[in-house]
Amino acid sequence: MNQSSNSPVTQQKQWDYGDTDELVCELCRHFYSLGWASGTGGGISIRDEDGIHVAPSGVQKERISPEDVFLLDARVLDRAEVLRPAANSNLRMSECTPLFMAAYRLRNAGAVLHSHSIWAMLTAHLCSHNGEPGVFRSCNLEMQKGLRGRGCFETVEVPIIPNTPRESQLTDSLTVAIEANPDVDAVIVAGHGVYVWGKDWGHAKTQAECYDYLFRAVVEAHRLGLPIHLENP
Numbered sequence: 001m002n003q004s005s006n007s008p009v010t011q012q013k014q015w016d017y018g019d020t021d022e023l024v025c026e027l028c029r030h031f032y033s034l035g036w037a038s039g040t041g042g043g044i045s046i047r048d049e050d051g052i053h054v055a056p057s058g059v060q061k062e063r064i065s066p067e068d069v070f071l072l073d074a075r076v077l078d079r080a081e082v083l084r085p086a087a088n089s090n091l092r093m094s095e096c097t098p099l100f101m102a103a104y105r106l107r108n109a110g111a112v113l114h115s116h117s118i119w120a121m122l123t124a125h126l127c128s129h130n131g132e133p134g135v136f137r138s139c140n141l142e143m144q145k146g147l148r149g150r151g152c153f154e155t156v157e158v159p160i161i162p163n164t165p166r167e168s169q170l171t172d173s174l175t176v177a178i179e180a181n182p183d184v185d186a187v188i189v190a191g192h193g194v195y196v197w198g199k200d201w202g203h204a205k206t207q208a209e210c211y212d213y214l215f216r217a218v219v220e221a222h223r224l225g226l227p228i229h230l231e232n233p
């Protein structure tokens with residue numbers, strides 16, 4: 001990320017877009033193919049040495065270009081301080097940004113993903129019938145080993161928080177859920193999707209895929225009448 005140093009201020013600024021911006025676009029296409037970012041939903045952010053790269057809001061996520069990606073100051077985590085806007089001034093930063101910042105601030109995350117996966121939504125509905133706060137649980141599944149500190153022969157729990165009309169209004173309840181569950185790198189939003197983070201983008205992606213597998217496993221097991229633990233205590 002470098003601003004052209006000798007440009008008169010009256011000229012349009014020239015920005016560099018790098019590998020991390022390309023990666024944001026690649027992952028948006030991948031997550032779209034998984035059904036995590038259809039209908040302009042979902043979001044992604046990745047931190048590197050330049051700052052926090054964030055996809056734009058309300059756009060076809062599978063079609064964004066590197067110059068559509070915002071860059072935020074990673075030294076300021078209690079708000080979004082833009083270092084480099086998207087080239088198109090009509091684009092807005094992701095609605096998820098305050099939620100992403102909570103995971104960066106509270107967990108020192110290297111990347112934070114937001115998925116609108118139907119499996120996350122359905123599993124939340126199974127565990128929290130009316131969209132109230134709840135807990136997702138799975139147990140004895142091999143894919144649990146892809147989650148930080150988890151083995152296959154134990155119980156995984158993920159907090160569920162109620163949805164809100166605007167994404168940014170989730171920030172307070174997501175913050176409370178993150179602080180109350182230090183061993184968990186995800187928060188499910190009822191009727192909506194899931195936020196997942198990791199120490200870097202690969203770790204976040206791996207954990208997001210493993211969580212999605214667990215969500216789907218619980219939903220499909222319920223459909224088949226198989227005894228996977230579903231109910232809140």
Ligand SMILES: [Zn+2]
Pocket residue numbers: 041042114116167192193
């Ligand atoms: Zn969302």
